[in-house]
Amino acid sequence: MSAPATSQALTSLKGVGPALQKKLNQLGLFNTRDLLFHLPLRYEDRTRLHAIGKVSLGEMVQIEGEVLGSSIQFGRRRSLLCMVQDTSGVISLRFFHFSAAQKKALDAAKRIRCFGEVRRGRSGFELYHPEYQILQADEIQATDQTLTPVYPTTEGLQQGRLRKLINQSLAMLQSRPPRDLLPKSLLEPLNLPSLTEAIQVVHQPPADAPASWLGHGDNPGQKRLAFEELLAHRLCMRRYRLESDNKTAPVLRADSDLEQGLLQQLGFELTTAQQRAFAEISANLASGHPMLRLLQGDVGSGKTVVAALAALQAIASGFQVAIMAPTEILAEQHLLNFQQWLSPLGIQVGWLSGKSKGKQRSQTLEALAGGDCQLIVGTHALFQDEVHYQQLGLVIIDEQHRFGVHQRLALRDKAGLGALNPHQLVMTATPIPRTLAMSAYADLDSSVLDELPPGRTPVNTALISAERRDEVVARIDGACRGGDQAYWVCTLIEESEALQAQAAEATAQTLAEQLPGLAIALIHGRMKPKEKAEVMARFKAGEIKLLVATTVIEVGVDVPNASLMVIENPERLGLAQLHQLRGRVGRGKKASHCILLYATPLSNTGKARLKVMRESTDGFYIAEQDLAIRGPGQVLGTQQTGLMTFRIADISRDAAMLDDVKQASETIMRDYPELVDPLIQRWLGDRVNYMNV
Ligand code: ADP
Ligand code: MG
Numbered sequence: 001m002s003a004p005a006t007s008q009a010l011t012s013l014k015g016v017g018p019a020l021q022k023k024l025n026q027l028g029l030f031n032t033r034d035l036l037f038h039l040p041l042r043y044e045d046r047t048r049l050h051a052i053g054k055v056s057l058g059e060m061v062q063i064e065g066e067v068l069g070s071s072i073q074f075g076r077r078r079s080l081l082c083m084v085q086d087t088s089g090v091i092s093l094r095f096f097h098f099s100a101a102q103k104k105a106l107d108a109a110k111r112i113r114c115f116g117e118v119r120r121g122r123s124g125f126e127l128y129h130p131e132y133q134i135l136q137a138d139e140i141q142a143t144d145q146t147l148t149p150v151y152p153t154t155e156g157l158q159q160g161r162l163r164k165l166i167n168q169s170l171a172m173l174q175s176r177p178p179r180d181l182l183p184k185s186l187l188e189p190l191n192l193p194s195l196t197e198a199i200q201v202v203h204q205p206p207a208d209a210p211a212s213w214l215g216h217g218d219n220p221g222q223k224r225l226a227f228e229e230l231l232a233h234r235l236c237m238r239r240y241r242l243e244s245d246n247k248t249a250p251v252l253r254a255d256s257d258l259e260q261g262l263l264q265q266l267g268f269e270l271t272t273a274q275q276r277a278f279a280e281i282s283a284n285l286a287s288g289h290p291m292l293r294l295l296q297g298d299v300g301s302g303k304t305v306v307a308a309l310a311a312l313q314a315i316a317s318g319f320q321v322a323i324m325a326p327t328e329i330l331a332e333q334h335l336l337n338f339q340q341w342l343s344p345l346g347i348q349v350g351w352l353s354g355k356s357k358g359k360q361r362s363q364t365l366e367a368l369a370g371g372d373c374q375l376i377v378g379t380h381a382l383f384q385d386e387v388h389y390q391q392l393g394l395v396i397i398d399e400q401h402r403f404g405v406h407q408r409l410a411l412r413d414k415a416g417l418g419a420l421n422p423h424q425l426v427m428t429a430t431p432i433p434r435t436l437a438m439s440a441y442a443d444l445d446s447s448v449l450d451e452l453p454p455g456r457t458p459v460n461t462a463l464i465s466a467e468r469r470d471e472v473v474a475r476i477d478g479a480c481r482g483g484d485q486a487y488w489v490c491t492l493i494e495e496s497e498a499l500q501a502q503a504a505e506a507t508a509q510t511l512a513e514q515l516p517g518l519a520i521a522l523i524h525g526r527m528k529p530k531e532k533a534e535v536m537a538r539f540k541a542g543e544i545k546l547l548v549a550t551t552v553i554e555v556g557v558d559v560p561n562a563s564l565m566v567i568e569n570p571e572r573l574g575l576a577q578l579h580q581l582r583g584r585v586g587r588g589k590k591a592s593h594c595i596l597l598y599a600t601p602l603s604n605t606g607k608a609r610l611k612v613m614r615e616s617t618d619g620f621y622i623a624e625q626d627l628a629i630r631g632p633g634q635v636l637g638t639q640q641t642g643l644m645t646f647r648i649a650d651i652s653r654d655a656a657m658l659d660d661v662k663q664a665s666e667t668i669m670r671d672y673p674e675l676v677d678p679l680i681q682r683w684l685g686d687r688v689n690y691m692n693v
Contacts, residue, residue, distance in 0.1 A: 007033035007178075013168050023157040024165075033178060035169040036199050039222060039648055040149030043214045046115055047144050047207035053089030055118045055125060062143070063091065063127075064113040064135070070106045073122075081123065082106050084114070091118075092126045111135040131160075146204035147213065170203055181679050182228060183672060186664055190227070191220070198224035226649040227657055227664075232683035233646070234665045235676050241292065241443035249290040249421045250393045254282055255316030261345045262312060266305065268453065274302055277447035278309045281425060284445070285313050285394070291423035297449030298619040299583025300456065303427045304337050306449070307396050310425055311338070311375055315347055319393025320368070321375045322382050326399045328353055332529055334398065335377045342375060352378035352387070389416045394423045429580060429619075459565075459586040461594045461614045465602075472566060472595055477515050479564050480545040484590070486564035488548045489581055491572045500550040501526040507568070508548040519543060524550040551581065560588030570596040570613070571606040575626035579619050586617075605629060627651075647683070 009031060010016050010024055029035055050061040065086035073079050080095040080103055093114060095102070106112075116130030135141055151162050173196060180195040187194065193201065202221030205213055212218045263270070270278070277295060284291035297303045311321040323338070325331035331353060339349045350373040352364050367373035371390035376382060392415035415422045426444065464472060476486050488511065490504040501524040508522040521544040523535045538544045540559050547562075551573070565585045570578055578596070586592040596610055612625040668675055 007031045008172075010035075010165075013165055016165065020157070020161075023154060026154050027152070027157070032169040032172065035166045036173065036178070036203075037225070037647065038151060038166065039202055039225070040151050042150050043147040043205060043209075044115065044150060045207075045214065046148045047146070049113075049143060051088035052084070052086045052091045055091065057118055057120060057125070059118045060116070061118055061127075062113065062115045064141075065091075065111065067106065067109045067112050070103065072103075075122070080106070081126075082112075083123075084112055092121065092123045093130055093132065094121055094126045094128050096129070105134060109134045110137040111139070113141060145207060147207065147209055149203050166203060170200070173199060179678070181675050181682065182231075182664075183675075186667060187224070190660055190664075192224040192227060193220055195224070195228075197221070222648065223654075223657070226646075226654050227661060228679070229646055229649045229683045230654065230657065230661045231664055231668070232679040233649075234661055235668065236680045236684055237443040238665055238669065239676060239680070244292060244421075244443070245289055247290055247421050248288055248419065249423055250317065250319055250391075250417060251288045252285040252314045252317040252319060252393055252423070254286070254313045258312045258316050258345055259309065262308060262341055265341060265344065270305065271302065271449070271451045271453055273297075273449040273451040274306050277306050277449055280445070280447045281306070281310045282313060285310065285423055290421040291394075291425065292444050293425050294444045294446045295425055295427045295449070296446060297427075297429065298452065299429050299580050300452060300587060301429075301449035302453055303429070303449060304334065307398075307425065307427060308338060308341055310394060311342070311396065312345075314394040314423070315342075315374050317393065319391050320371065320373070320389050321394045321396065322389070322392055323375065323377045323396045324382050324398065325377070325379060328355070328379060328529070329525070329532065330398060331377055331379050332533075338375060338377055347374050348372060349374070350376040352376055352381050354379055354381045356381065383411065383414065387414065389414060391416050392422050393417070394425065396425045396427065398427045399429065429583075455589060456586055457589065457591055458617045459582055459592045459594050461582065461596065461617075463596050463598060463610050463614055466568075466597055466599050469597060472597060473511065473514050475595075476546060476564065476566065477518065480518055484564055485539065485542065485544070485559065485562040486546050486566070487562060487584060488546060489565065489567045490548065490550055491567065491569045492550070498526060500524060504548055504550045511546065511548060515546070518545055520546045520548060522548045551577065558587060559584070561590075563588065563590045563592040564595075565593070566595045566597055568597050569599050570610060571598050571602055575609055575612060575622050576619075578613055579617075579622050582613070582617075 010021050010029070013032065016024070024030075024035075027038065029038055044060055046062045048062065049064050050059075052063050052065060055061045055063070063084065063086065065084040068083040068085050068090070070080060070082035073081050077096055080098045082093040082095075084091055084093060093112075093116075112132055112134050114127055114130035114132040116127035118125050119128055120126070121128070133141070149163065149166075150159060151166070153159055153162050177196045178199075182192075182195070184194075192198070198221035200221070202219055202225065205219060205221075210218065277297075281291065281293060281295070284293060295303055295306060307323065311323070314321045323331075323334055325334055331351075335349070335351055342349055348367070350364050350367055352361070352368075356364065356378075364373065364376070365387060368376060369388045369390060381387070395411065412421050476488070480486055488507065490500070490507050492500045492503050504522060504524050508520060512518075512520050521535050521538065523532055527535075535544070535547070536559075539547050539562075542561060562585055565582060567573075567578065567581060573581075582594045585594060594613075596613060598606070598610060602610070609626070609629055612622055612629075616622055616625075668679070
């Protein structure tokens with residue numbers, strides 16, 4: 001954070017030399033201003049003294065009394081015990097680590113004040129390693145006037161030391177207040193304090209502050225700072241978006257003959273949601289400005305057709321389209337779909353993955369550079385250095401992988417459009433909770449497929465402990481003999497495909513022994529694409545009744561007759577992933593079932609999460625719950641967390657503020673445009689340079 005006018009070097013503070021400066025730097029603190037924005041984790045109440053006779057177990061207490069004496073105890077561990085008495089009772093302080101000097105000082109002490117947690121020890125209630133201060137016999141020491149902050153710190157930097165430094169910076173706060181970037185007219189209706197007040201109250205809450213402040217969260221100072229930080233992030237995204245709106249992109253016009261050609265092949269009508277989403281996309285593509293749109297839709301909601309229609313619009317105008325998927329198997333599924341739909345219309349569909357080699361690869365690269373290949377499907381390989389497009393008009397990215405901003409730049413260079421920018425459509429089946437969408441995706445427009453194609457029946461989900469595995473196996477047997485088909489999904493924490501494949505192989509073998517005569521097959525990520533396709537084709541044809549799979553089946557496959565799914569160790573997966581997996585059943589007319597076969601013991605969080613799966617089949621609800629239970633970093637995955645690291649704000653905790661943040665960002669951009677830069681600079685600092693190309 002930088003605001004050079006009132007910020008000073010750390011070494012200007014009393015007692016800060018190079019060693020201490022280094023420790024502070026490790027915490028991300030580089031000047032006195034940073035210290036002000038270093039927020040407490042929680043508070044301790046040292047504003048009053050507790051009567052020793054009235055303390056209770058587990059309580060954080062401040063006591064003061066006469067030192068009765070101290071002695072070394074030899075038990076399992078040597079310790080120093082010091083007895084303290086006030087008019088209400090006696091309590092012991094216990095130190096497992098102590099120096100000779102410390103012992104000597106305590107021996108000589110007459111009165112002492114301590115702060116610590118009440119524990120049950122050998123001598124009754126005890127304070128282990130309390131913070132303490134030896135007092136003169138008649139010394140009167142005032143209690144603190146404010147709650148005591150406890151800061152995040154690092155090894156070798158003591159809490160008390162850090163607290164003193166922050167207090168020094170706070171002392172300068174009134175005489176050299178940092179610039180308040182938020183206008184009063186904006187803060188007052190929201191009941192948020194000024195910046196100076198916020199900093200003051202967050203570091204030194206008044207003695208009568210509600211107890212709820214002690215934990216975290218409720219402090220209005222913290223709220224104000226979190227609000228400002230969220231606002232800065234949103235402004236940054238919006239600014240990027242506005243700049244993008246001012247850029248130009250090829251004007252892509254729909255061709256109704258091609259469109260009809262596709263729609264007639266489908267054998268179904270588009271849902272209203274699909275029609276609406278495509279209309280939104282279509283308008284963007286024809287606007288002459290680059291589209292930046294997110295297409296969200298639950299598993300099975302039919303995003304692919306919408307993407308195909310968008311692709312046709314680009315191709316009809318003479319531009320190329322690239323469709324990128326995060327995994328080979330998902331990309332293959334798209335390839336099949338697009339070939340099936342677009343080849344009959346005379347469109348050349350190509351394929352490029354990391355595994356494409358030799359002649360196939362060089363031919364594809366040539367076809368892309370020359371413009372013969374109109375639509376290319378693949379993985380990240382689509383944007384490697386050697387790949388050049390003749391005229392890439394539209395990039396469709398499946399599964400919420402987002403291009404970082406520097407990648408976007410590369411994209412434009414690659415596209416071969418000169419000063420024009422390609423359009424971008426990002427598709428995700430992991431519904432993004434509204435809260436995250438508002439911050440992490442504030443620069444994208446959004447279309448939502450909130451309606452499933454007709455004829456689907458919701459999946460019934462049961463939680464069953466692994467101890468009842470045999471019952472589940474028997475149930476599968478019965479169902480398969482009755483004409484159903486089933487998936488058995490093996491999960492493994494390890495990322496290694498080899499280990500996953502091994503585990504699935506072992507499971508398939510056990511099941512085959514338990515269920516002789518049942519047609520069982522195995523599919524995993526280590527198999528060749530051709531082998532996988534073969535297995536899937538046989539499963540689809542009904543020859544295979546039980547398909548044992550790793551999580552590779554998460555994406556792509558569509559077998560309407562499969563109505564039963566067992567997921568082993570579901571507690572290892574994110575809810576979004578479970579939701580995706582479960583979406584593989586319930587695609588036909590039959591009632592479908594999903595059994596979550598969890599390992600015991602299951603943690604409380606684990607239980608809570610799996611219950612969400614049982615209660616809901618709504619991807620958005622599930623994602624919101626997952627976010628609430630696990631926090632945004634986990635839900636979004638590592639790719640996005642770079643954009644989402646906040647110093648103070650917490651998307652889950654502060655979700656209720658986001659509507660206000662959104663409004664405030666509009667107000668600032670309209671009425672106070674001069675504040676946009678300083679706000680972004682204060683909170684995002686150097687990070688902005690790469691976000692804002
Ligand atoms: P997702 O959104 O998960 O990518 P898909 O695009 O794979 O979903 O569609 C799932 C299945 O639903 C596919 O078999 C697709 O052909 C079918 N489908 C898509 N739209 C419709 C519709 N409007 N009516 C009936 N079936 C549809
Ligand atoms: Mg899909």
